[in-house]
Amino acid sequence: MKAFLRPLLLAGLALSLAAQPKAQRFALPNGLRVVLLEDHERPLVRALLHLALEPGDTPPGHQGLGPLTLRMMDRSDAGDLKPADFDRLWEAAGIQVTRTLQAGGLTWRLAARSRDQDRALGLLADRLLRTVLDPQLLELQRLACWQEEERRRTSPRVALRDALDPDPGLRPTQAGLGAVGLDDLLRFKARVFQPSRAVLILHGDLGLEQAKRLVFLSLGSWTAPAAPPPEPAPSIVASSVLVPQASPLVRIPPRGLPPRAQALAAPPEGLSHEAAALLSLLLPGDPAWFPAEARVENGCLVATLDATPGSRPGDMWTRLQQRLEAVNRRGFTQADLDQARAAWLARRSVESLDPDAEMASALAEALGRGASPKRMRALTLEDLNAGLRRWLDPARRHGGLLSDPEPASAP
C-alpha cells in the first residue's frame, strides 16, 4: 500500500511544483520594477510597494526624520483628497492597507477584492505622488511622534533592545525630532520617493497584461522629483548597519523586571546572502546557546540571557559572552551545512502557503538580496564558518544589561 501511495504523492508534488505561481517581471520607463505572482484561485489581489532606504537618508542629528515624514504624509492632503477621504475610500472598497518603516525601507501592503484593484493602486499612487506636506502640521506631528516613541519605550526590554540598535536613524530622539524642519522633510521625500528606488510586487487574480495596464495607469506618471534642495551643512553618511563598531555596555533600569543580558550583532559587510540564510537557520536552534537564547531579527543576531534565581547581572554578561565565544569557536560541521542547505531548499516550497512570504521572497530577489539555489549549492563549509566568525566578532557586538547599577565588566 505504502509503495503504491508514494509514487502518487511524488506525482502530486511534481504537479504542485509546476502549478506554483511563477514570477513575471517588467519595468516601467520611469524605472519602477514590478514583479507579478499570478494566482487566480480567489478574487483577491495583494500589492506590496517597497521604497529602499539607504545610509545617509537620515542625516546625523535628525533621528526620527523618516517616521516624522510618514506621519506628515498620512495627515496631509493629496490632490483634492483630504486624509479622511483616503480612509473612507479605502474602506468603502474593503481595501486593507498597512504601512511599515524598517531599516531596509518603507513598505505599503494592500489587499483588495480583484474588482477593486484599480482603486487600490490608484489611491496608493495618489498618496505617494500627489501628497503636499502641510507645514502647519509639523509641530503637532513632531510632538505626536515623540509621544508615540515615549510610550513604546515604556517597556524596559524595548528600551534595552533599542539601545543596542546599531542603526538608530529611524528611532526618534527628542533632539533629533527637534532639529527636523520642513526643508529636511522635503529633502527626505525627494530623495527617497523615487521610482528607481521602488519595487512593486503584485500577487493574485490578475494577468500580466492587466498588471501592466494597471501599473502604467496608476504609477506611470511617477517621475523622479527635481533635485532636492541642498543640505544646509556638509552631509556625513549616517552609520550603517554594516559598520563594525563595538559600543560600551548599555545599562537600562529594569523597573521591576528580572535582570537580562543582551547582545546584538549586525551582519558583517560582504556576508553572502546564502551564508546569511543558512546561519539564520542554524543559529537560533543551536543548543550551544543554552541557557541563553538567540534569534535573528531584521537580519541582526540577538542573543539574550535571562536571570535565574541568584544570578548577578555582571556575571550574566560574562556568561552570555562565553556562549557567544563557544558558538564562534566551535563553528559548524559539514553535516550541519548539508542539513541547513536541505532545510533551506525545502523551506522554499513551504513559502507557497503564505502569500506574504512569497511576496517577501520575490522582493528580496528583486532587490538582489535573495539567496540563489545555485550559489547555495556552491557554498562551502569554510565560507559558512568564515561568515560566522565575522558575524560573531566581539568588536562588532553591542551589549546591554537590564539591571540596577552594579560594578560590571566591560564588553
Next chain:
Amino acid sequence: MRLLVPFLVATLGLHAQAPRLSEVQERRLANGARLLLVERRGLAAFHATLVFRGGGAEEPTALAGATDLLASALFGGTWPEDLDAQKAQGLDAALHQEEGLLEAVRLERLRQRRDAAAPSQLPALEANLEAVQARLKAQLTASPLADLYAARGGKQRAEATADALFADTELPLDAFEFWCRTESQRLKTLQLSRFSLARAALLADLGQRGPQGLTLLRGAALPGHPYGRDLANNLPALEALRVSDLRAYARRALSPDRLTIIVVGGLSLEGALPILERHLGSLPVHPAGEEAVLPEIPADLGDRRVQAALGALPELLVGWRIPARSHPDHLALRMAIQLLTGGPAARLPVRLIQQKGVAREATLTLDVPGGRLPGLLVADLSPAEGHGLAELERSLHGEILRLQQEPIAPEEWQRAAAQLETRLLAVLDEPARLAKALGRAWAEGGDWRIAERDIQRLRTLGPEAVQAAARAWLKPSHRTTAWLEPALEDGLDPLDAETTKVLKALAATRIEDPAQREHLVSEGLRQLRMLSVEERARTLKLLQAQLTPEKR
C-alpha cells in the same frame, strides 16, 4: 429611496462575491478523530492543524496551566529523542530523577522560608539537580538543526486558548506521511523531555508580567467562572505540577475523540486519508472520564466597576457579557465591532480620536477569553493627553447609545460589509488562517460549518439586527468597567509599596472577585496611612506573618 439604492447594491454585491467553504471535505477516522481537508492543487506544501477541544477553561484547578505547558513542552518543538522508543527509556529515568529533585528543592525552599535559621539542604540538592540536568541535557540531540520539522524546512507553533489547544505545522508535501507518523508517535509517547524548561519559562513569564488589566476585567466580569481565572493566582500549583500529572492529563485531554485534524494544501482526500488513518487513526482512545461541567453566569449580573493602579499608562477597559459563538446574535455583534472600530474611518477612530480627541487608541475584541461559552466583548481605550478616563467612558457610552438608537447609514454599512468580505477572502486564501477559522468554529461552536453559516448569514444580516443585538447585549446590566491608572508603587515609599504587595497577596488568598479585592487593598492602604511609620511597619510584619511561605 435614494438611501435604499446603495444598501441594495451592497447587499447584492455581497451575494455575488461571498466566498464559500464548500471545498472542505469531512471524514471520521476509525478512532473518532475528525478530519477536515481542503485540497489546494497549486501548493507544493501543506498546512496541518491539530485542534484539541477543551483548553484552559476545562483544566481542573490543580492542573491550571496544563494546556499552556502542553503547547510549549509537547508541541513547541519536534525533538528526535522524544520520538525514539529506544532513547525514551533512558530519558524517562533521568526525567524521573529530575522531577524528584525539583520537588525536593521546592519543598526545601518552602521549609527555609518558614524557618530561615534551620540548616539548609538547598546547596546539596541544587548541586544534585544540576548534575542530573547535565546528564539529561547530554541525552538531548546537540545538533543545531535538531528539530525534525525545521530540518525539513518546516515550521511549527502551538497555542493554548481558553477553548482549545491548536498545534500548527507547515511542511513540504513530500513530508506528509512523516508528519502523520511523527504526530502519532508524539501523542502515543507523550515524552515531554523539555517539561522543566517549559514550566520554568511559563512561571517566569507569569511572574514577570505582573497584574494585567484584562485579567482583572475578566475576573470581575466573570467571577468564579473558568473564563475569569487568572493563572498567576495558581503559581504554587503550577510549581508543584509533576510531569506524570501532566502526562495523565494529556492522555485524557488529547484523546482522539476530542481531536479535529485540519489539512490544507496540495493533497487530495484519496491520497491523504489512508495515510492519516494508518497513523493518527490508530491512536488509542482513552477513557474520557467525566466531561467538565462549566458553570453558567447570567449575562445581566449588574453593572460592575473596578479601579486599579496598574502599569504605566491610564487605560479604560469595558467588558460586556455576550452570548457564546453558537448564539444567533453573535454574528450581529461581530458586525457591530466592524462598524465601531473596523478601520480608521469607523466610528470610534473618527469620533473619539479624530473629532473629539479624547482617545489615543480604541480597539474592540470579541470572545474574550473564548467563544465556546458566554464570554466578553471588550473595549480597550487609552485616553489622549489631557483627557481623563471619566470623559473617555462617557464618550464610549455615547457611541454605544448611538449604535443602538440611530439608523446606520447605508454607506457605512457597505463599508463594513466590504471590509468583512475582503477579510473573508484573505482567510480563504491563506491556509493557516483558513485552518484556524475552521478549528475555532469547531472548538467554539461545536461545528466547523458555523464558519460557513456565518458567511451565508452575512448576506441577509441587516442594520436592524445589529442594532437589536447591541440593545440586547451592550447594556449596563451586562457591563463591567475597569479604570486602570498608573501603578501606585511608582510613587510610593518602600513601606507603602511593600504593604500594597502584602495586602494584595492576602486578599488573593481570601477573595476571588478581583473587584472586591482591589477595593479592599485600596481601603486598607488608606486606613494604614493614618498610622505612624512605626505602627505601619509593625502592622506590615503582622500582615506578612499571615501569609503562607509560598505566597510571600
